[in-house]
Amino acid sequence: MDWNRRACARRGHETYAPDEPALRARLHATTPVGEAWRCLRCGDYVLGEVKGRGPAGDAPVVMRGRALRDVLILRFLSIERAARGVLILLAAYAVWRFSNSQDSVRRLFEDDLTAFRPVAEHFHYDLDHSPIVDSIRKTFDYKRSTLIWVAIGMVVYAVVEIVEAVGLWYLKRWAEYLTVVATAAFLPLEGYEMREHVSWFKVGTLVLNILAVVYIIVAKRLFGVRGGAEAFERERHSESLLEIDEAIHPGPPRQPWEEQVHTTKPPSARTT
Structure with a gap:
């Protein structure tokens, strides 16, 4: 191309x-x-x-040339970060609403579970020992203060993702550093979640984040890699057609x- x-x-x-x-x-x-x-x-x-x-x-x-290709990749990462930030904000709002009506949600869940029990027995599914049902019931035992702190943490994380998205879209170098640091910080947590339960979505997310970190560090010469910021600026300016013409004197x-x-x-x- x-x-x-x-x-x-x-x-x-x-x-x-x-x-x-x-x-x-x-x-x-x-x-x-x-x-x-x-x-x-x-x-x-x-x-x-x-x-x-x-x-x-x-x-x-x-x-x-290659700088235009890098823009396309960074814009793709920007859209992915923005979408993730919006989803996390929605999840934080759901957790906050749940913390304010925990008892009523518990009663609603148990009533629906009772109504669904005949269908589950027909398909020989044991609701009393279902991992999904057990996980949902555990959330009802969380303290309201714990859920509020979880919601606050999710909001902070979502804000970081959205800030990354805006900075990457406008090709800001600070956003590249922020993306690398924030993404790398969560890689151990994603790896730990893989030990608990493996899914194609988790595997794809982990691989995408690893590739994003490696690509941005190498392509953008962050943290002094391949000469650092000075080498990056020299490479960027060396591709200017005016500077090429001045250098070759045709x-x-x-x-x-x-x-x-x-x-x-x-x-x-x-x-x-």
């Missing part, structure tokens, strides 16, 4: 006219149908007015008919 052209197709091209004459000449072309400027992301020449002007040092740092600018030019209406004739 050409991530550069995919991004340009969704967001539009990024063009910039630097003040430096030599660099400006390499990014500008004159065609029979008007001026064209080279896109800083995909490198194609685009007909129309340039989006920005100024010194080359003030040109926007446009993400290209010589005289190409003629407009030597480059691919994007236009809604192809010119009727080309001159040489």
Whole structure:
């Protein structure tokens, strides 16, 4: 997949006219149908007015190539964190409501269990020794203060997840650190739950969290890995088309008919 052209197709091209004459000449072309400027992301020449002007040092740092792929992965993790945070908030609300009406919920549960008993006996299911029923009955014995603290803890956890989601969506580096630390902190707990009861959902969640931690640390060079933040910024800036052009000094600018030019209406004739 050409991530550069995919991004340009969704967001539009990024063009910039630097003040430096030599660099400006390499990014500008004159065609029979008007001026064209080279896109800083995909490198194609685009007909129309340039989006920005100024010194080359003030040109926007446009993400290209692998950086665009990393954005897609981080946005996926952001959506997953946001969904998890909302579900935990709903669960916290349910626990809080349960703590305020524990006795009435217990009576309702026992009444429904009695009504369901003939059906269970028909299918030879022992409700009195069911692990699910025993687990539900144990929750009725919890103190109200314990349930409230559980609800508060769930709210705090949900807020952390939502903050992670917002930071990852806007590609903030602090959010990457927060995601790694918070996710890694809960990995031992998830592993302990696997010892108690194994399910495909728990296995998938554990694997996803491990992969997320490893990927973010390695790809984003966190905690000094692969050179740390300085190496990450150098790599990001080195992919800028302006800096590539300044570094390689390709010589005289190409003629407009030597480059691919994007236009809604192809010119009727080309001159040489």
